Amino acid sequence: MSNYTFCFATHKPSKEIFDLLLDIDKWWSGIFGETITGNSRKIGDEFTFSAGDGMHFSKQKLVELVPYKRIVWEVTESNLSFLDNPKEWAGTKLTFDILENKGETQIQFMHLGLEPQNECYGGCSTAWKQYFQNLEQKLNN
Template sequence: METAIKKSKSASFTYSLSATKPPEEVYELLLDVKKWWSGFYEETITGDASQVNDEFSFLAGGGKHFSRQKLAELVPHSKIVWKVIESKLTFLNAPDEWIGTELRFDITKSGDKTTVTFTHVGLEPEIECYGSCSSAWTMYIDQLKQMLNGNHE
């Protein structure tokens, strides 16, 4: 009997959070990347991130992290997907490691709660950036969680 080994999305970095805000507000905040993807590493975000094919760049850590994302998919109030089209992470042996990965947000409502599941599709434990990048994502998503639950100034 042969066993097929399939690469699954579950290996990618995933973080889910529960929010008190409705899906519409969550969706609008996520599209405003400057509000939640900043505050830790002297980030500079330029470009647009609200319509399909919009592109924005993210620069942080004194130039150690640069990436450019293209908005690939939007499903109002339920899904946002950015594809990383350029990457220069100078602290890695392979600075282009993020190219082709996706930053995905799935938004669902259950009762009076909204669940947001963030997945960096392609950020897997086998790649060099996994440790430092997943730690940074956790900080940003924790900050987002605070914003979505009214605990952020």
């Protein structure tokens, strides 16, 4: 199985990246008219993400937090109205691993459960790539 993955590097310190990632509306917005409500600062915090005039709704719960190294959200609810199975994201996990290596900080995102055989893979992987290219640009300016 091949989960969607996106990796890039920056010279920003891991603490700055970690704090930015927890501030979801600073990076998961600005492309499809997103609305984000809720919190993501401590284990158990939940937030909702809505985009595309209601075409995408998901609710995420912060389930793992290793300061400056790892963030994991579990998607607890999903309504992707453009799919035959609008609950396709439910039960998947959004993970960030942050690794410092030789003066650079590596950021690896994986959407565990978003695999090529999923209906959403094409459209969702394209959207993820747009968000992460924006994030990469923001971190490298």
